[in-house]
Amino acid sequence: MALTREAASTPRVGGPSRRPHGKRPPRRTADARAGYAFLAPWLLGFIALTAGPMVASAYLSFTDYHPVRGGDWIGWDNYQRLFDDPRFLDSVEVTLLYAVVGTPIKLAAALGVAMLLNNRRGGQGTYRSAFYAPSLIGASVSIAIVWRAMFNDDGIVDEAGQLFGMSEGGWIGNPDLSLPMMILLAVWQFGAPMVIFLAGLKQIPNELYEAADVDGAGAWRKFTKITLPMLSPVLFFNLVLETIHSFQVFASAFIISGGRGGPANSTLFYTLYLYQRGFGQGQLGYAAAMAWLLVIVVGIITLIFFRTSRYWVFYSGEGR
Template sequence: MSLTHEANRSAKVGKPPRRPQSKRPSRKAAETRAGYAFLAPWLLGFIALTAGPMVASLYLAFTDFHPIRGGEWIGVDNFTRLFDDPRFLDSVQVTVTYAVVGTPIKLAAALGVAMLLNNRRRGQGTYRSLFYAPSLIGASVSIAIVWKAMFNDQGIVDDIGDFFGTWQGGWVGDPSKTMPMMILLTVWQFGAPMVIFLAGLKQIPGELYEAADVDGAGPWRKFTRITLPMLSPVLFFNLVLETIHSFQVFASAFIISGGRGGPANSTLFYTLYLYQRGFGQGQLGYAAAMAWLLVIVVGIITLIFFRTSRYWVHYTGEGR
């Protein structure tokens, strides 16, 4: 039956003629293929550089693998050996101390400076840039070298202390001072959380502070009753990120200790010891087990943060 005859027949019964089906692919299918084509480089990179190495390291964690002599399957022996390793326990203690002490001080410094910069004043943009600059360069190898030179014996910190009659004798070689030195380094890099805090402070309605002024509330009461509750989502975000970062510190500890974690294992951070085992001693299976244990611990800590956030994180418009 011809198309013309079908059209005439459809017109007689009051129905529109059927259009011939196109053999071209639909526009939606074409857009889908184009999307996958644009995603392909990222997908290949993710598989080759992230997912693939993760699967390989998970396999290595259950083997006694050496890059030269190969390896054999040993099950969970690597994980059980960890807790019999005194240097591993030292690295856990150093990292936990750094995270528990350094992270709150860094967030407190970031919040304090953000509150100061939240007030309008001349040169405000310059001040923000100056305070943010250490976060751009603080994690580099060059800054770690400078930091080591500053706190070394006869460094600038010793010179300043000697000028005021409190000569220190060098922080780098003193096990009791290396942790404060590392914490000062991370606190000095408070620019990133400071910017996030500053953005959160801008979102707090000024009417709340005006109402508090009418009620006669002081600065501390306004801070605890208005600023902290309204800023709690931002504080939660910064707390999670900075805690994760504190467990990943490596470059500064490697440079300052010369890759040894000394003196007396006082700078033997978890990732530094992992590096020593995996790339210094060739125990890739042991290092992989350490890496996966770190992933599990950080995941548990993050889960705890999210579970407990319901008790202290308050969102605008949230029903109570």
């Protein structure tokens, strides 16, 4: 009997350890606390600088809030007023035209230069740096000021145009040329998508081009049957990013047009008009409605891109 009690009181060696149900081991608890401690700065920043302002702007979009006199709840009135505002419609037209025309031209230029730089030749690093440099400085205030001076009346572009028989007058003051000038500025900053295209071109096996040469395929056929399909994931990535960026143009439009969006609203981009309404006229509720409408539209366009990508984006190893 004593032996039985002693055996019962002696723990079995190698047996499964048991702990009360629902309790976490001390080590895992300490690791979890350390993880939350490291995440705390990011979580606080996200709540204070991103999530909080988003919730506040969503509420303000349903009010007629003014920073001085406050505001009252007005429901969907701000959203309904948008489509009765002719300047809002002008800003939508300018931004859509800029995105539809400028984005494909920018991507085409980036892909063309990337294919040229993909060939093995001396001085590749210098050429890549030179073509990428505008993307580093193109969005800065100083470059926008220089661009305005170049395309203004009696600017270097105006003087060069007169040598080739163009009429006198800068591009900035011409409603027919001001938006093309902004598109030209965007295309000039093709360095970022160019680098991404160049990385994608490096991943295409050279054996595919060698086999195409054996079959007698020309340059255009190799481009359409090998380069574009193999590069389609990279093209899709650049298309989504550049489309989103095209809806966010502000700094260059603000500086070049002097914050007015002229002449004749030809450079009145969506974000510039949002700024005029919110910070120029103090109509923060109206501006918040514009901001949320932009978020919804960009989200829908991005969703369309992802849904239609299955028909033209090809991933290696994916059966079709």
